[in-house]
Amino acid sequence: SQELEQSPQSLIVQEGKNLTINCTSSKTLYGLYWYKQKYGEGLIFLMMLQKGGEEKSHEKITAKLDEKKQQSSLHITASQPSHAGIYLCGALDMDTGRRALTFGSGTRLQVQP
Amino acid sequence: GAGVSQTPSNKVTEKGKYVELRCDPISGHTALYWYRQSLGQGPEFLIYFQGTGAADDSGLPNDRFFAVRPEGSVSTLKIQRTERGDSAVYLCASSPGGGAALGANVLTFGAGSRLTVL
Numbered sequence: 001s002q003e004l005e006q007s008p009q010s011l012i013v014q015e016g017k018n019l020t021i022n023c024t025s026s027k028t029l030y031g032l033y034w035y036k037q038k039y040g041e042g043l044i045f046l047m048m049l050q051k052g053g054e055e056k057s058h059e060k061i062t063a064k065l066d067e068k069k070q071q072s073s074l075h076i077t078a079s080q081p082s083h084a085g086i087y088l089c090g091a092l093d094m095d096t097g098r099r100a101l102t103f104g105s106g107t108r109l110q111v112q113p
Numbered sequence: 114g115a116g117v118s119q120t121p122s123n124k125v126t127e128k129g130k131y132v133e134l135r136c137d138p139i140s141g142h143t144a145l146y147w148y149r150q151s152l153g154q155g156p157e158f159l160i161y162f163q164g165t166g167a168a169d170d171s172g173l174p175n176d177r178f179f180a181v182r183p184e185g186s187v188s189t190l191k192i193q194r195t196e197r198g199d200s201a202v203y204l205c206a207s208s209p210g211g212g213a214a215l216g217a218n219v220l221t222f223g224a225g226s227r228l229t230v231l
Contacts, residue, residue, distance in 0.1 A: 035222075041224050041225075042204060042223050042225055043222040088156070090220075099210075100158045100169065102158065103156050104155050105154050106155050
């Protein structure tokens with residue numbers, strides 16, 4: 001079965017600093033989904049990447065899928081307290097045909113004012 | 114509805130009791146998913162419905178867990194003889210479904226039902 005490993009597990013940055021979160025898959029990715037979760041809330045969809053080398057941006061968050069489609073990175077520029085939360089990557093396991101996303105264990109981000 | 118609604122938001126029960134958790138998905142979404150999330154972990158897949166039928170229930174941990182979606186809309190997750198290890202946040206999500214296109218699998222999540230088994 002597919003496994004997604006996220007690094008780092010947790011991160012504390014000063015407001016205004018840049019940061020990068022990584023998601024590495026045990027299998028080739030056919031689609032990679034990034035979500036954000038705040039405490040006590042459900043997951044909020046951020047972006048979906050499909051093609052090798054694809055890069056998408058939303059406000060100050062940029063996500064990229066590498067050419068080999070086994071790793072994705074999420075980069076936040078000039079972090080703000082509103083960026084704090086848990087970032088989760090999810091993917092479909094195309095070998096099993098399961099239509100439900102498998103998630104990594106998440107990266108917990110704290111942004112200090 | 115405008116979003117995915119889950120009730121109750123919090124449930125405290127005693128070991129051995131029966132629990133039902135309800136999910137009301139986005140109107141028109143044919144696919145519905147249940148996940149379980151423990152502290153410090155990512156969501157763990159439980160079951161997936163396409164319409165009224167359970168298309169994949171391979172994530173249900175044992176036969177104490179059961180889920181239904183009789184009319185293809187609202188779903189209920191049922192847990193019998195609860196155990197302390199069942200304590201977690203149970204998340205429901207829905208998606209447009211209906212195809213293999215990656216966009217059809219963008220999940221919209223509810224806020225979750227936090228279950229505590231004493």
